[in-house]
Amino acid sequence: MYIFPKNLYTDVRIEDVNYTEITYRNGELTQNLRRNYKGAFIRIFDGHRWYYSSTTDVDNIQNEIDKLALIPKENENIMDHPIVKKFEVHKGEYLQFEENDISKVKHEDKLGLLKAYFPIIENKKEIKMWRAVYLDRKVTKEFYSSKGADLKFDYQTCTLAFRYSLNVGGKTLESGYDKTDICFDTLKELDSKLEERLDRDIRYVKEAKPVKPGKYTVIFAPAVTGVFAHESFGHKSEADFMIGDETMMKEWPIGKKVGADNLSIVDTGEILGSGFVPFDDEGTKAKKTYLIKNGILSGRLHSATTAAALEEELTGNARALNFEYEPIVRMTSTYIEAGDKTKEELISEVKEGILVVDYNHGSGMSTFTIAPKISYMIRDGKIAEPVNISVISGNVMETLYEIDGISKEMEIISSSLGGCGKLEQFPLPIGTGGPYIRVKNVTVQ
Amino acid sequence: MIKEKYVNRIKEISINIVQTGIESVRKKDILKTGLRVYDKGYIGIAGGLGSVNEDELERRAIDNLSLKVPYPYEPSKDLQKEVDYREGIPSEEDFVSEVDELLNTLKDQFPDFTFSNKINITEVESRLVNSVGLDLDYKDRLVIGQLIIKEKASANVFDALALYVDRQCHKDQYLNIIRETLDAYRNPVKLPREDKLPVVFMDYDRTPITKLVEELNGYKVGTGASLFKDFIGAKKFNESFTLYQSAEREDLLDPQFFDAEGVVNEGFKYALIDKGRIISPYTDKKTAHKFNLPLTGSASGEYDTVPSLAPRNFKIQASNKTLKELLDGQLAVAVVIASGGDFTAEGNFGTPVQLAFLTDGERLIGRLPELKLSGELYSMFGKDFVGKSKDKAFLGQNALVINLDVEYL
Numbered sequence: 048m049y050i051f052p053k054n055l056y057t058d059v060r061i062e063d064v065n066y067t068e069i070t071y072r073n074g075e076l077t078q079n080l081r082r083n084y085k086g087a088f089i090r091i092f093d094g095h096r097w098y099y100s101s102t103t104d105v106d107n108i109q110n111e112i113d114k115l116a117l118i119p120k121e122n123e124n125i126m127d128h129p130i131v132k133k134f135e136v137h138k139g140e141y142l143q144f145e146e147n148d149i150s151k152v153k154h155e156d157k158l159g160l161l162k163a164y165f166p167i168i169e170n171k172k173e174i175k176m177w178r179a180v181y182l183d184r185k186v187t188k189e190f191y192s193s194k195g196a197d198l199k200f201d202y203q204t205c206t207l208a209f210r211y212s213l214n215v216g217g218k219t220l221e222s223g224y225d226k227t228d229i230c231f232d233t234l235k236e237l238d239s240k241l242e243e244r245l246d247r248d249i250r251y252v253k254e255a256k257p258v259k260p261g262k263y264t265v266i267f268a269p270a271v272t273g274v275f276a277h278e279s280f281g282h283k284s285e286a287d288f289m290i291g292d293e294t295m296m297k298e299w300p301i302g303k304k305v306g307a308d309n310l311s312i313v314d315t316g317e318i319l320g321s322g323f324v325p326f327d328d329e330g331t332k333a334k335k336t337y338l339i340k341n342g343i344l345s346g347r348l349h350s351a352t353t354a355a356a357l358e359e360e361l362t363g364n365a366r367a368l369n370f371e372y373e374p375i376v377r378m379t380s381t382y383i384e385a386g387d388k389t390k391e392e393l394i395s396e397v398k399e400g401i402l403v404v405d406y407n408h409g410s411g412m413s414t415f416t417i418a419p420k421i422s423y424m425i426r427d428g429k430i431a432e433p434v435n436i437s438v439i440s441g442n443v444m445e446t447l448y449e450i451d452g453i454s455k456e457m458e459i460i461s462s463s464l465g466g467c468g469k470l471e472q473f474p475l476p477i478g479t480g481g482p483y484i485r486v487k488n489v490t491v492q
Numbered sequence: 493m494i495k496e497k498y499v500n501r502i503k504e505i506s507i508n509i510v511q512t513g514i515e516s517v518r519k520k521d522i523l524k525t526g527l528r529v530y531d532k533g534y535i536g537i538a539g540g541l542g543s544v545n546e547d548e549l550e551r552r553a554i555d556n557l558s559l560k561v562p563y564p565y566e567p568s569k570d571l572q573k574e575v576d577y578r579e580g581i582p583s584e585e586d587f588v589s590e591v592d593e594l595l596n597t598l599k600d601q602f603p604d605f606t607f608s609n610k611i612n613i614t615e616v617e618s619r620l621v622n623s624v625g626l627d628l629d630y631k632d633r634l635v636i637g638q639l640i641i642k643e644k645a646s647a648n649v650f651d652a653l654a655l656y657v658d659r660q661c662h663k664d665q666y667l668n669i670i671r672e673t674l675d676a677y678r679n680p681v682k683l684p685r686e687d688k689l690p691v692v693f694m695d696y697d698r699t700p701i702t703k704l705v706e707e708l709n710g711y712k713v714g715t716g717a718s719l720f721k722d723f724i725g726a727k728k729f730n731e732s733f734t735l736y737q738s739a740e741r742e743d744l745l746d747p748q749f750f751d752a753e754g755v756v757n758e759g760f761k762y763a764l765i766d767k768g769r770i771i772s773p774y775t776d777k778k779t780a781h782k783f784n785l786p787l788t789g790s791a792s793g794e795y796d797t798v799p800s801l802a803p804r805n806f807k808i809q810a811s812n813k814t815l816k817e818l819l820d821g822q823l824a825v826a827v828v829i830a831s832g833g834d835f836t837a838e839g840n841f842g843t844p845v846q847l848a849f850l851t852d853g854e855r856l857i858g859r860l861p862e863l864k865l866s867g868e869l870y871s872m873f874g875k876d877f878v879g880k881s882k883d884k885a886f887l888g889q890n891a892l893v894i895n896l897d898v899e900y901l
Binding site: 294 | 511521522523540541556559560561562609642645646649717718719721797800829837841844901
């Protein structure tokens, strides 16, 4: 245990990371990496400013604490500071992956699993370039604080990802298929799903025509719903954007009606997968937070700093990209809750619209944008021809009222090769998802 | 067996700003060392963080040859070069004071706005040295300010950005950039008309060239997946459009003069499109060898990974005209924040623009409402390509001008 400096708040986060990355490009091995490293991040708070140090010298953390403690001013009342009072104190070991440890799976088995899928891709002549990736990451974290936290926990994910470029008579498409889970065995027997995805994309590249720009009713598939929830509302729920901002506080009071009656958006670190955060990087235990419940603004995401400033409760959303960074307010798994219609009912009620099945990227400020990858026209209640769309967009706050149908079917998807970007910290693993949602008056370009 | 060491070090002081005040100071000193061995057409790599035992790393790298990662290419050799771009920069204590002063000025001069995010001093060193006479060493140190600006009366998460990148810490220059931005922000204006208009992208904005970068990938060209697969050597773009990979001193963001395979281009640059003609896609050793393409030095990699093909610092050649001369009396749309747009597979471009200013080429006149832009790849860099300015008319950056269809969102 460390000797923490007097009259200051201090915490130490130590990360022990096991990482595997295997990449083949057009069947040729290009990366075969096994990496293990340890790093630490130290925070000291004097009630006025925070002082941070990131180090790989984990055997000398005490020295690093002592050195860093020379900069701040001592504060006898530091333990009464509202931020310090907010910190939860947990003790004990919460190791869930000792038995099913992904880092203990034989390296040859990981290679073998990946290579077993190659024939499916190699049989498709339309695929000109492809990449097959296996990734896994097991992280064991320790967290100690001068308030008494003494915590050890772990989490892990493994990923299969295929990326491919199609070129059919000069028409091209970049696409892929991913699966991320917490258990190696779940990456087996995905043959039919991969084959299905490849066939879909080949048909798409052959048949897709440019869309006629305009305003449409658009149905988002779960993956697209997820990025919409994350980008359009999730980021606005991160309370660090609100500290000291009276306009934002007036604009976003808890209890305000912000969307359609059937709309509920949730963030939680409790779901196993890329957004699983049993304890955040300030030692707060995961919680389920309704951002919107039945159309009413119900909560926001917090670190201790933002929870103290807004006099709200901790939510377990202080996350750092890795040991080189301080925790900031981030999402975990963010999703829209399921509704009461079937996917088929949603589609059948649209005279002319668009179904967006998959996307390349999304963003959200006052306007949300999604760059669709795979989309189809809906005509007379049926899925019709595929269309190429560069971007769909809309005003976030208006669009939340434009959701007029939500499906029963839903899916939460773990990020695989990418993740969420916020300021300098990218890519942070997250989960996103939800049901099919139908949105009116979306601008399509 | 050839042995090679790749060392990356990053030292950083990062000041985090919240509500126009310093919230935290972060110090970082991260050393990453990779040891590579090449033997019988294979590469073995091992890496470690912090102080490492190089004998141990070498033993692990040799062990990792058994992972059978093919690398049948000759490692770079017989070249020693050291480039040190570092210039004088204040001490940590002085830097914190400078930022404090800047923030106090901002509070005084722009009381209707708040400022947040980071101002950093980042020092990097990369060294690649091997047993066949290669020793390349690159050092640089930058002050990077990325302030997010929010109008106090606005309900947006943020409303504007102000970027500063330099090897010197000139807070007055940064203040000028912020002043240019906010003076224009406070003056709402309208488009001259909804039509094809000159659109100005700032130099650090990669938005308009994303599709070019994607399609110039050497592996994609070689395998026939690229739109440009049949156009190498063909003139497809405007005579005045030249695009090159650049690691010149003036390229402040990532001008490391060698790639992860130790390839150094003459003059630290390589033209991929020259006067509208596609000369070559970008390649690493594997891609160049496999598809018989020129080697352009485009290998990237972390300290402990096998170097692989990745786009490096792309730059459009500046014209001999100022921005005002390029606009030739027209008013233009200067894009500051355009988030979320993309190209379709066939090259159609569309993006919303969250923040744009009207400009006459000399100054930012006023803030435009949210817009949407559209264009098409071959036109954007063909008949609609106007050029890149030789001057930095505003926001401390050169500017690229392309005629695009502009409408209100």
